[in-house]
Amino acid sequence: MKKIIIIMFVFIANFFIFSQDDTPTVKAEKFEYWLKEGCPALIYNDILKGFNDSKITIYIKLNQGFAKKNSLEFYFNDFVNRNSIEINLEKKNEILDIINKYKEWNDQAIKENVKIEKEINKMKIVEISWKYLSSEDWYGSGRNDIFFKFFSQNTKHHQLLIIFPKVKSYNNEFITNRPETLYLDYNNVLILEKLLSDDYINAQLELAKADKKKADSFK
Numbered sequence: 001m002k003k004i005i006i007i008m009f010v011f012i013a014n015f016f017i018f019s020q021d022d023t024p025t026v027k028a029e030k031f032e033y034w035l036k037e038g039c040p041a042l043i044y045n046d047i048l049k050g051f052n053d054s055k056i057t058i059y060i061k062l063n064q065g066f067a068k069k070n071s072l073e074f075y076f077n078d079f080v081n082r083n084s085i086e087i088n089l090e091k092k093n094e095i096l097d098i099i100n101k102y103k104e105w106n107d108q109a110i111k112e113n114v115k116i117e118k119e120i121n122k123m124k125i126v127e128i129s130w131k132y133l134s135s136e137d138w139y140g141s142g143r144n145d146i147f148f149k150f151f152s153q154n155t156k157h158h159q160l161l162i163i164f165p166k167v168k169s170y171n172n173e174f175i176t177n178r179p180e181t182l183y184l185d186y187n188n189v190l191i192l193e194k195l196l197s198d199d200y201i202n203a204q205l206e207l208a209k210a211d212k213k214k215a216d217s218f219k
Contacts, residue, residue, distance in 0.1 A: 039184075039188055039191040039192055039195065040184075040185070040188045040191075041182045041183060041184050041188060042182075042183040042184075042185075043078060043079075043180045043181065043182065043183065044180075044181065044183065045079075051183070070088070070089035070090075071086050071087060071088055071089055071126060072086070072087050072089055072091075072092060072196075073085070073086045074086075074087075076179075076182075077133065078179055078180035079180065080132065080133065081130040081131060081132055081133060081177055081179070082130060082131050082132075082133060083128065083129070083130045083164075083177070083179040084127075084128070084129040084130065084138075085125060085127075085128055085146065085164070085179070086125060086126040086127045086128075086129070087123070087125045087126060088126060091123060091124075091125070092196045092201075094121070094123050095123070095148075095192075095196055096193060096196055096197075097121075098120050098121050098123075098148045098160075099160070099189055099192065099193045101120050101121070101150075102120060102148075102150055102160045102189060103186075103189070105118075105120075105150050105158070106150075106158045106186060109150075109152060109155070109158050110155070110156060110158070113155045114152075114155060115152035115154065115155055116150055116151075116152050116158070117149065117150070117151050117152060118149065118150050119147055119148070119149050119150075120148045120149060120150055120160075121147075121148055122145045122146065122147045122148070123145065123146055123147075123148070124143060124144075124145055125143065125144055125145070125146055126143060127140055127141065127142055127143065127144075128140075128141045128144055128164065128165075128167050128177070128179070129141070130177045130179070139169040139170070139171070139172075139175055139177070140169065140170050141167035141168060141169060141170065141177075142170065144164075144165050144167055145165060146162060146163065146164055146165070147161075147162075147163040147164075147165075148160060148161065148162060148163070149161040149163060151183070157185075158186065159183050159184060159185055159186075160183075160184045160189050161181055161182065161183055161184075162181065162182040162184070163181045164178060164179040164180075164181070165178065166178040
């Protein structure tokens, strides 16, 4: 049975810290802020030959600072691991170009009543990191390519797939990971497009600055 899996997106400036608390919190020196937006996706269970009904959450973290280049970090859990995918901020425009190509192919495939399975593009990322769900120890693998594919379930239902490579840990080549492929339906691709738009990200930065100003007033 197919079940939509809710993916949550969080934009966090560099003065924020990672937390499981959903509530904006004022502290003496640190400030936490969460903004949540839903973007459903699916993961496929090869054993059951169907889409898994476990919930995945993806966080997108926006880092800003003098010493670190702006980046987006995607966090999500799959069957075994918690994964982090980091890209340079300007790379989001490559994802938006891929989304535009997906929408173009989607319209064409529906019009021509065909099924297609074809790679749209690949993209170089900063790092894939992960930890086992039962552990707090993180592993990193450095720069890798991720792949975006157009995939037809039938002639009217076409998805955007985000596919990850198998990677090895910096510190131990025997510790490996391959994050599960993410399946996005058309409407969910539109949500992702909105979340990566300049207008949306800039609006969240303004909210973040306003909240930091409030936090800084507690001296």
